[in-house]
Amino acid sequence: GYDKVNQLRHVRFFGDIHGMVEHMRKHADIIRPKFEMVEDVFAKNLEGLGIGEWTKPNGGYFISFDTMPGCAKSVVAHCKKAGVKLTAAGATFPYHKDPDDKNIRIAPTYPTLDDLKTAANLFTLCVKLVSAEKILSTKTGEDIKELDEAKPEEVMAEAM
Incomplete structure (x- = not known):
């Protein structure tokens, strides 16, 4: 059945619902600046470009x-190459299968503010890069991913 010992621990720690609410306020005070900073970076770098949308949560732990x-998937891969580890693309879908390959869950609670700012800026740069590749690929019919994976000298040889 239920873990009665763990339930007792919670009752003793929080005391009552007011104790739990106060504890959650402390959590909010710690993570609110992180969410606000990510929102600011996303808005500054991506707003109005039509290449990404994000939630502005009022509570919770994810954007x-x-x-x-x-x-x-490509944005997550580019971020990984640059040293920023993200949750796998499509993680919010059953079996991690996002039919549109467009959703990324951002968890800004763990890193320091400085690290998070660097990561958020890098993330938006990767979104811009991958979006530009997608738009060019659509307009030119060229497979930009093949060019992205090729060695620079091979791309230059083909261009000449």
């Missing part, structure tokens, strides 16, 4: 970011 369709 849900939607890239252009077909771009989420």
Whole structure:
């Protein structure tokens, strides 16, 4: 059945519902600046470009970011190459299968504010890069991903 010992620990720690609410306020005071900073970076770097949308949560521990369709996995991969570890693209979907490959769950609670600011700026740069590749690929019919994976000298040889 239920873990009565753990329930007792919670009752003793929080005392009552007011104790729990006060404890959660402390959590909010710690993580609110992180969410606000990520929102500021996203707005400054991406707002109005039409290449991404994100939630502005009022509570909770995640920001849900939607890239252009077909771009989420590539954004996560570019971030990983640059040293920023993100939750796998599509993690919010059953079996991690996002049919549009556009959702990324951002968890800004753990890093320091400085590290988070660097990561958020890098994330927005990757969103811009992958979105530009997608738009160019759509307009030119070229497979930009092949160019992205090729060695620079191979790309230059083909261009000449």
